[in-house]
Amino acid sequence: MTSGEPDLYGSRVSTAEPTVGDRVKRLALPVVLSFVAVVGSLGASRGQEDRRAADWFMVVLLLIGTVSLYWLRTHPVPVLWATVVSTLAYMLMEYPWGPVIFSFVIAVFTVIRTGHRLAGWSGLIALYVGHVVGRLILGINEQGVYQVLLVGTCFVVLGFVAELFRGHRERVMAANKTRREAELRRAGEERLRIAQELHDVVAHHISLINVQASTALHLVDRQPEQAGPALAAIKEASKEALVELRSIVGVLRQSDESAPRQPVTGLDRLEHLVSRTAMAGLEVHTVVHGEARPLPTGLDRAAFRIIQESLTNIVRHAKATEATVRIQYGDESLLLQVDDDGNSLAGPPKEGNGIVGMRERATALGGTLTTTRTPTGSLRITAQLPLPLP
Structure with a gap:
């Protein structure tokens, strides 16, 4: 109906x-x-x-x-x-x-x-x-005049009482409409956040799997004994991807089943990300300025995902062997900068879905994200995320 x-x-x-x-x-x-x-x-x-x-x-x-x-x-x-x-x-x-x-x-x-x-x-x-x-x-x-006026007064009172109820009804309907619009907006923002999470998880792990698969195919005939670590890395990356995907899909399905869940993704998992990226042949150096401190969940997750997507772009698109991640804890903002030693890129940076997603994450938190070329031709990603006032 x-x-x-x-x-x-x-x-x-x-x-x-x-x-x-x-x-x-x-x-x-x-x-x-x-x-x-x-x-x-x-x-x-x-x-x-x-x-x-x-x-x-x-x-x-x-x-x-x-x-x-x-x-x-x-x-x-x-x-x-x-x-x-x-x-x-x-x-x-x-x-x-x-x-x-x-x-x-x-x-x-x-x-x-x-x-x-x-x-x-x-x-x-x-x-x-x-x-x-x-x-x-x-x-x-x-x-009599009195009777005529009395009846007229009763009719006017009836009309005004109905008007009062009409005004109340319209206010209630307006409040309900505003609440529904707010719920739809929050649902849309949540869908966007989950879509970004899916993109970052899939892109990162598939990139690692692709690099390790290429290495395994290259070694399987010539040096089969050295193909084992690459295959093990593929297994580990795919397992980790499945766990993260199941966690995200569980949110979408609002499932009550007890599924293996990763801790909330944040900068505390940066070392794990660096080690996983190293298995794809990219050595990552981490430099931290200022005193590291706990961050709000949304900010912590966004910072991690921005670094993760930046490293994924380097693995996929840059001919680099090393990358440097700089994190600066300021009084009012968190500064992230990711550089690599690639030198084969020229021209203005081309922004794909990954960079667009990183910028959306930064903008949602009131921050900024820029992409520039270094003198060597590599891509530099810089994000500035505001910190909440103490």
Whole structure:
């Protein structure tokens, strides 16, 4: 069952065929109100000998107003005018006073509350003016000024109360919309973060596996005894990749199963990253300036991933044998710089998905990431990430 615009009861108007349960709910109010209106009016007629005697047409007018409420969800304005006409006819024919006004009150209140303000106020004015003018035209007992003003005041109060509920309903709907938009935005940001994690994990480990596989293929025929370490490195890299991927996919699936999980990725795993990269033939030197200290989880993970992706780019694209990672802990920011000794690259840096992802990570934390060429032609990646105030 699909949903469309908000209905007149504060829920959603169904655009599909209503179910049996829906019909029963919609029938409840008309049935109960019809019983109250008919029985109440018949009972009230016994003490009102000066009014017209109850008859079948009185019952018809009562039922027109109450039964029409069944369609209040789908056709609010026509239902309102049906109650206006039936109530006005009932009053001008001087049937006994009773609960005849109930259906009109419910209709006009609901119509205004759900946004049909012009129709609601028009219905109020039409019933009030029609009743006053109709009695004058028909020569019915003239009403006193006090009675006319009292009825008019009651109608105005009804309209303003409906307006108050309408304003409250719109504020609630606006708050719900804002909350849904915020939830969607957070979900989108989380999907982007997970996508970046997947890219970094897959790119890094596949690059290492590719380099080690090339080494193993080169040695398997000439020096088969030396191919073993390369194959072992492939096994270790693929195992580590599977563990990290399972951890990330577990987040996506919100799985409760106990799966092997890596600790939260951060700079404390930098030595492990350096040793894994060395197995691909790239010697990495780490230089730390300032006093190393614990970092917020998001910042720590972003710093690690930026260094990881930088080293992955060197392994994949640069003809380098060494790389240097510099980390500087400042008072207000964390500075990361990754250089290599490659010298075969020329021209402005070409930014692929990896560099774009690193820049998005830095920007999300309020930092910056730049790529420049060193005098030797290698690529230098520099990231500056703001540190939270103590």
